[in-house]
Every structure is written in C-alpha cells, then in structure tokens.
Amino acid sequence: xxxxxxxxxxxxxxxxxxxxxxxxxxxxxxxxxxxxxxxxxxxxxxxxxxxxxxxxxxxxxxxxxxxxxxxxxxxxxxxxxxxxxxxxxxxxxxxxxxxxxxxxxxxxxxxxxxxxxxxxxxxxxxxxxxxxxxxxxxxxxxxxxxxxxxxxxxxxxxxxxxxxxxxxxxxxxxxxxxxxxxxxxxxxxxxxxxxxxxxxxxxxx
Amino acid sequence: xxxxxxxxxxxxxxxxxxxxxxxxxxxxxxxxxxxxxxxxxxxxxxxxxxxxxxxxxxxxxxxxxxxxxxxxxxxxxxxxxxxxxxxxxxxxxxxxxxxxxxxxxxxxxxxxxxxxxxxxxxxxxxxx
Numbered sequence: 001x002x003x004x005x006x007x008x009x010x011x012x013x014x015x016x017x018x019x020x021x022x023x024x025x026x027x028x029x030x031x032x033x034x035x036x037x038x039x040x041x042x043x044x045x046x047x048x049x050x051x052x053x054x055x056x057x058x059x060x061x062x063x064x065x066x067x068x069x070x071x072x073x074x075x076x077x078x079x080x081x082x083x084x085x086x087x088x089x090x091x092x093x094x095x096x097x098x099x100x101x102x103x104x105x106x107x108x109x110x111x112x113x114x115x116x117x118x119x120x121x122x123x124x125x126x127x128x129x130x131x132x133x134x135x136x137x138x139x140x141x142x143x144x145x146x147x148x149x150x151x152x153x154x155x156x157x158x159x160x161x162x163x164x165x166x167x168x169x170x171x172x173x174x175x176x177x178x179x180x181x182x183x184x185x186x187x188x189x190x191x192x193x194x195x196x197x198x199x200x201x202x203x204x205x
Numbered sequence: 206x207x208x209x210x211x212x213x214x215x216x217x218x219x220x221x222x223x224x225x226x227x228x229x230x231x232x233x234x235x236x237x238x239x240x241x242x243x244x245x246x247x248x249x250x251x252x253x254x255x256x257x258x259x260x261x262x263x264x265x266x267x268x269x270x271x272x273x274x275x276x277x278x279x280x281x282x283x284x285x286x287x288x289x290x291x292x293x294x295x296x297x298x299x300x301x302x303x304x305x306x307x308x309x310x311x312x313x314x315x316x317x318x319x320x321x322x323x324x325x326x327x328x329x330x331x332x333x
Contacts, residue, residue, distance in 0.1 A: 076257060077260075079253065079255050
C-alpha cells in the first residue's frame with residue numbers, strides 16, 4: 001500500500017478526503033489513518049405505498065404494526081434465515097398516515113430478501129383489527145434525500161393526474177397552486193406534509 | 206515392455222450442473238420404518254424451517270433410498286447445495302425423536318459416489 005502513493009498524489013488525496021467524506025478510503029487508509037476510517041455504511045431505503053380500500057383505516061396504523069407484519073411475512077417467506085436478516089439494521093423509518101407512504105431502511109446486502117417478502121403481505125394487524133392492504137414499491141434509494149426527491153416528483157405526477165379529474169374551478173386552482181409550489185428547496189419538513197395532504201383532500205371530494 | 210499409459214487431464218470450471226450427496230439418517234432409538242416419501246418430506250420440512258417458503262423452493266431429487274440402512278443419494282442444483290447441506294446439518298428431530306443426518310460424500314459427479322475409500326476391502330491383496 002505504501003508504494004502506491006507518488007508524492008504529488010498525496011496532496012490531492014488529502015484534499016479529496018476532506019472535500020468528500022463519502023469517498024471509499026481503502027486506498028488512503030494506510031497513510032491517512034489519522035483522518036479516520038471513512039468507509040461508508042451503505043443502506044437501501046425502500047419507498048412503499050400502502051394501498052388500502054378505506055382511507056380512514058390508515059389513521060390507525062403506526063410503525064410498530066408494520067414492522068411486526070413485516071417480521072411475520074419475512075419469517076414465513078424466508079424462515080429463520082430471513083428473520084436473522086431482518087434483525088440486522090432493518091427499520092421502518094417513517095409512515096405517513098394520510099397518504100400511506102412507508103419508508104423502510106435495510107442494508108445493501110439484504111434489501112432484496114426483504115423486498116421479495118413484501119408482495120405476500122395481505123393484511124395489517126393493529127390492536128386486533130385487520131386492515132386488508134397491499135404494498136406497492138415505488139422506489140429504492142440509497143439515501144433519504146434521493147427518496148425525498150423521487151417522492152416530490154411522484155406527488156407532482158399524481159397531482160397532474162388529479163387535475164384531469166377535477167370537477168370545479170376551485171379545486172383546479174388549488175391543485176394548480178400545489179403543483180407550482182412543488183420543489184425540494186421550498187418544501188422541507190412541514191411543507192412536504194402539506195403538499196401530500198392537499199393530495200389527500202382533493203381525492204376525498 | 207508395455208508403453209507407459211498416457212493420461213489426459215481435463216480441468217473444468219463448472220463441471221456439472223448438479224451436485225450429488227450421499228447421506229444417512231441416524232435415529233436415536235434405532236432404525237424405524239421410514240418410506241422414501243417420508244424421508245423426502247423430512248428434508249423438505251428441515252429446509253422450510255430454516256429458509257422459509259421462498260428459500261426452500263428449489264427442487265432436489267431423492268435418487269436412491271435404502272430403507273434398511275436409511276441411506277440415500279440426493280441430487281441438487283449447484284445453487285442449492287449450500288442451502289440443502291446447511292438444512293440437513295441443522296435438522297434435529299423426526300416425530301419428536303432426536304435424529305441426525307450424516308453426510309458421507311458430496312461430489313459433482315455421480316460416478317464418484319459409487320466408490321468410497323472407507324468401504325474399500327483389501328482382502329485379496331493381503332491374502333497373496
């Protein structure tokens with residue numbers, strides 16, 4: 001390892017490490033041990049849409065119910081081996097009760113196993129109530145930010161589709177305003193929720 | 206003087222699509238009457254416990270089964286060898302009775318399972 005660092009490359013190497021901490025540093029490790037171990041922890045985020053027949057039943061669900069159902073489904077589909085995979089770094093990160101967007105975080109090497117068990121989930125259980133549903137996988141991303149970008153684009157497409165279904169002018173105005181205000185910089189946190197809840201309001205009318 | 210026999214050596218990377226395993230079932234309370242279908246069902250149950258419905262969904266065949274000795278020859282695709290072998294290792298009970306699978310031989314060629322150096326008999330050579 002020490003032979004593959006010619007002198008002018010050293011400065012560039014240090015610059016690279018400082019500017020972009022995500023670079024995989026196996027080449028730099030030997031000489032730059034003082035900078036720290038910068039091999040990146042890779043995970044995959046599965047963006048799912050939870051489709052239920054009645055929107056109101058979505059309000060009852062929480063992350064725990066989904067993770068329990070996921071565990072049961074992976075146990076049935078992949079046995080003890082699958083359950084072991086699930087216990088390593090799989091987490092239901094986020095659930096939007098209004099639109100049914102679920103965010104699951106998995107490791108890079110086991111996300112396909114968990115993904116393959118998702119079509120077999122037919123109902124969710126929460127406090128004794130069965131909610132029949134199915135999961136629709138929208139996107140697989142490497143970071144939360146890429147998934148958020150995709151979600152904004154996807155919601156824009158959904159709003160465009162709803163614009164065609166709108167009956168009154170007021171609804172059309174509201175939907176147009178929502179579409180125009182869609183952008184990642186503008187929408188952070190609560191604004192993102194607002195956009196998705198507009199989505200929900202128009203559909204109920 | 207006979208000429209020295211020539212031999213040619215072939216080296217294959219992926220020699221065969223299948224792997225063949227010679228196994229035997231050892232029960233705690235001695236031998237019982239197990240039919241070939243029950244034997245295969247036992248192995249499938251072990252696979253399903255460890256790898257689930259999807260994981261255990263690869264096909265394997267029971268080529269030969271000896272009811273008295275409870276030995277068998279299985280055939281499995283290369284991709285399923287590790288799963289099958291690990292499931293056989295971790296199978297612990299048959300009808301609430303402790304049991305164990307002993308894997309005698311594994312080979313990508315069925316011909317290799319016909320001879321086993323453990324069963325070799327030197328009687329003729331010793332006599333001369």
